[in-house]
Every structure is written in C-alpha cells, then in structure tokens.
Amino acid sequence: MAELPELADDRALLGRTSTAERVADILRSRIAEGYFAPGTRLSEDGIGGALGVSRNTLRESFRLLTHERLLAHQLNRGVFVRVLTVEDVEDIYRTRRLVECAVVRGLAGRPRDLDAVAESVAAGRKAAREREWKGVSTANIHFHRALVALAGSERTDELMRSVFAELRLAFHVVADPRRLHEPYLSRNEQILGTLQAGRYDEAEVLLAEYLDDSRRQLVDVYGRRVVQVS
Structure with missing residues (x-):
C-alpha cells in the first residue's frame, strides 16, 4: 500500500485546515465505496503520505473510525477495516x-x-x-x-x-x-x-x-x- 494515487487525489479536500475529522470523513467514504475492503490492513505511511497528514492526525482519525465500528485495532498487528459478524x-x-x-x-x-x-x-x-x-x-x-x-x-x-x-x-x-x-x-x-x-x-x-x-x-x-x- 505504498502507492495510493487515488487516495492522494483526496488531499485537496483537506484544504489548509486539515483535521482528524476531515481525514476520517475521507476514509469513511472510501471504506463505504469499497476502496478499502473488509479485512484490509491500513498503512499509516501509505495513507499519511497520500493525504499529506501527520501520523498523529491519522491515528486520531483511526480512533474516530474505530469508535464508529468501521475499523478494528489488533494488538501488534495494526489497524484493519472491520469484518462484520x-x-x-x-x-x-x-x-x-x-x-x-x-x-x-x-x-x-x-x-x-x-x-x-x-x-x-x-x-x-x-x-x-x-x-x-x-x-x-x-x-x-x-x-x-x-x-x-x-x-x-x-x-x-x-x-x-x-x-x-x-x-x-x-x-x-x-x-x-x-x-x-x-x-x-x-x-x-x-x-x-x-x-x-x-x-x-x-x-x-x-x-x-x-x-x-x-x-x-x-x-x-x-x-x-x-x-x-x-
């Protein structure tokens, strides 16, 4: 997931006042569209680089989407798009x-x-x-x-x-x-x-x-x- 050109196109949506909520909005939309399928591991480096946001901002976005039950954190493995039961x-x-x-x-x-x-x-x-x-x-x-x-x-x-x-x-x-x-x-x-x-x-x-x-x-x-x- 080092190259994410489609996601990089979303960088313009962030504007000059990039926030974790706006990053979460973009990722939520991409998850809903199937760009990140259930079970996909989300790369901090790949997504952060594509959107041009800091690691801390991205982690806060992950936290918000985990709270919404769209993502799941697995200890020592990373953050994944949830697979529903x-x-x-x-x-x-x-x-x-x-x-x-x-x-x-x-x-x-x-x-x-x-x-x-x-x-x-x-x-x-x-x-x-x-x-x-x-x-x-x-x-x-x-x-x-x-x-x-x-x-x-x-x-x-x-x-x-x-x-x-x-x-x-x-x-x-x-x-x-x-x-x-x-x-x-x-x-x-x-x-x-x-x-x-x-x-x-x-x-x-x-x-x-x-x-x-x-x-x-x-x-x-x-x-x-x-x-x-x-």
Missing part, C-alpha cells in the same frame, strides 16, 4: 428499523420535499439499466439516507451516516450484488409513491416490511459468505 448485521437492521420507520411516521402533518428521494430512485433505475450493480447498491443507500434526511435532524443524519457506512462493509463481501439489490428498486418506487400521495401510515408499513425482508436476505447470504471466506 452476522450479529453486527442484525443490530444494524434493528437500528435502521427504529430510525427510518420513526422518520416516516413523523411525516404525518408535516410533509417534506421528496426531490432527493425521487432522485435516488431514478439513479437506481439508471444504474440497473447500465448493469452497474455497485451503483444500484449506492443508489439504494442514498434512498434510505434521503428518507432519514426528511427528519431534518443533523444528529440523526450523522448517526445514520455511520450506520450506512457499516452496512456497506457487509455488502462488499456478497458475491452476487445484483440478486441482493435489484429487487428493492421497485419497492423504493412504491414507497416514494405512497409518500408523494401522503399515505404515511402505508409507507411506514411498506418500509418495515422492506427492512425485515432485506435483513433476512442479507443475513442469509452474508452468513454463508463469511463461512466460506473464514
């Missing part, structure tokens, strides 16, 4: 169900702009037409992030940003992303339609069923995949 996946979905369904429930009487939700649905359909299954996965995540954003809460957005990044760690070890993600495109459209019609109770029911089905499918696929690679 099946129990982790179950817990992620419990959190998602609590937060996302509560957000939709809270829309009654206070409708919000649904443009970002609609844009994510369109992006998913476009990625599917182009057979870009990683893009479909990303669009699905954006759909749920847009739903969460309807709460108008920066704290909830921040919480779920970490949850969705952690969820992507599970997605990255799934062998057939099309089978995992494509069936939910039509369900995204259905939920969007009920929200646009103001049928919030129905949207919440659809969303709860969606998350329960997604959890069962991912736990099954992920559990078998982890056994194969372990």
Whole structure:
C-alpha cells in the first residue's frame, strides 16, 4: 500500500485546515465505496503520505473510525477495516428499523420535499439499466439516507451516516450484488409513491416490511459468505 494515487487525489479536500475529522470523513467514504475492503490492513505511511497528514492526525482519525465500528485495532498487528459478524448485521437492521420507520411516521402533518428521494430512485433505475450493480447498491443507500434526511435532524443524519457506512462493509463481501439489490428498486418506487400521495401510515408499513425482508436476505447470504471466506 505504498502507492495510493487515488487516495492522494483526496488531499485537496483537506484544504489548509486539515483535521482528524476531515481525514476520517475521507476514509469513511472510501471504506463505504469499497476502496478499502473488509479485512484490509491500513498503512499509516501509505495513507499519511497520500493525504499529506501527520501520523498523529491519522491515528486520531483511526480512533474516530474505530469508535464508529468501521475499523478494528489488533494488538501488534495494526489497524484493519472491520469484518462484520452476522450479529453486527442484525443490530444494524434493528437500528435502521427504529430510525427510518420513526422518520416516516413523523411525516404525518408535516410533509417534506421528496426531490432527493425521487432522485435516488431514478439513479437506481439508471444504474440497473447500465448493469452497474455497485451503483444500484449506492443508489439504494442514498434512498434510505434521503428518507432519514426528511427528519431534518443533523444528529440523526450523522448517526445514520455511520450506520450506512457499516452496512456497506457487509455488502462488499456478497458475491452476487445484483440478486441482493435489484429487487428493492421497485419497492423504493412504491414507497416514494405512497409518500408523494401522503399515505404515511402505508409507507411506514411498506418500509418495515422492506427492512425485515432485506435483513433476512442479507443475513442469509452474508452468513454463508463469511463461512466460506473464514
């Protein structure tokens, strides 16, 4: 990992006021994108050199992402991108169900702009037409992030940003992303339609069923995949 040209391109994002939080933002995004796959050891020299940051700044960033459960420190071995357990996946979905369904429930009487939700649905359909299954996965995540954003809460957005990044760690070890993600495109459209019609109770029911089905499918696929690679 001595040469990291793609990560070096992110150096401009740091600006003159480089901070551990900004470095953590970059690494979080890269982990979510799959640039650093689960189980990857992160090189302090490689990443620090690519981003042009000090070892102390990078270690603080690692600490922040370890707290978010995206990284794991192994004594005398270094820092690694976490490999989730099946129990982790179950817990992620419990959190998602609590937060996302509560957000939709809270829309009654206070409708919000649904443009970002609609844009994510369109992006998913476009990625599917182009057979870009990683893009479909990303669009699905954006759909749920847009739903969460309807709460108008920066704290909830921040919480779920970490949850969705952690969820992507599970997605990255799934062998057939099309089978995992494509069936939910039509369900995204259905939920969007009920929200646009103001049928919030129905949207919440659809969303709860969606998350329960997604959890069962991912736990099954992920559990078998982890056994194969372990």
